[in-house]
Amino acid sequence: MLRTLPFARRYARALIGGQERGDALVAQALRAGLPTDVPGPLALFAGVSRLVPDSPGEHISAKQRQLLLLTSLEDLSLTDAALVVGLPLTEARERLETARHALRAVAATDIMVIEDEPIIAMDIRQLVESCGHNVVGIASGEAEAVGMARELKPGLILADVNLGPGGDGISAVQRILQEQNTPVIFVTAYPERLLTAERLEPAFIISKPFEPVALAIATYQAVSGGVSID
Incomplete structure (x- = not known):
């Protein structure tokens, strides 16, 4: 359990x-x-x-x-x-x-990717585009991500948690969400670290490596807002 x-x-x-x-x-x-x-x-x-x-x-x-x-x-x-x-x-x-x-x-959306590894970012772009979405920008660091989101106002953000020397993906997203209400999907090799319920944590988390269908349903859920239980 x-x-x-x-x-x-x-x-x-x-x-x-x-x-x-x-x-x-x-x-x-x-x-x-x-x-x-x-x-x-x-x-x-x-x-x-x-x-x-x-x-x-x-x-x-x-x-x-x-x-x-x-x-x-x-x-x-x-x-x-x-x-x-x-x-x-x-x-x-x-x-x-x-x-x-x-x-x-389902209609495609404009996605901004936050990922510091160029090869991984390229793979994510190809995967996102194969799902029918449009990658409008790729940011490799926290400051760049905040500025890019301010300029592009994407329909969804796909963010790595660890940006190496470029900062922290969660911190970048928190700064972005202070200015705009954009759905976010986090990508991490260690999802359990973001699932403790001990602090403010992301609603949408995909484990690395991920498959196209996982991205597609997570994107749909993030953009549509999930199901209602009322």
């Missing part, structure tokens, strides 16, 4: 669209008692998922978002993801495939 908790927080935050609401959803699932019809490591994911009603959404339903996040962001097998959300495997497979097609049809 303790090993699963940070990643359940990541899942809930991405699903709901914010740190505070996502962490509150995890706490609610723990208070309510976890499902007994799924294996222990999956029980917390299931508890969180089953608190969210399956609303249709503009492009992708809440249940489809869950399946996308579980299989792409949390790297669960489709069999485990179907068990978590409470769907037969065949239906889960059909819903997931429909959701992936819907992601490709």
Whole structure:
């Protein structure tokens, strides 16, 4: 359970669209008692998922978002993801495939990348553009990122956490968000360090290395604001 908790927080935050609401959803699932019809490591994911009603959404339903996040962001097998959300495997497979097609049809957004390693930045650009989005700028350091965001006003920021000599990605984003309300996705090789719920932390976190579908669903969630549980 303790090993699963940070990643359940990541899942809930991405699903709901914010740190505070996502962490509150995890706490609610723990208070309510976890499902007994799924294996222990999956029980917390299931508890969180089953608190969210399956609303249709503009492009992708809440249940489809869950399946996308579980299989792409949390790297669960489709069999485990179907068990978590409470769907037969065949239906889960059909819903997931429909959701992936819907992601490709969603309007693209302008993305600014904050990454200090040139080769990695190039790879990220290619990956972002392969998902149908437009990279409007790449910043390698904190000061450059703040100035670039002020000038470009991107639709989304994709930021590395560690910028080496160039500063800190989280600090750069905090400065940017003082001036504009822009969705942010953080990229890190150590996501558990940003999932302690002990401080202000990002709502959207992708583990390095990441796949195109993980970026696509995280981008969709960040731009759309997540699902509603009201």
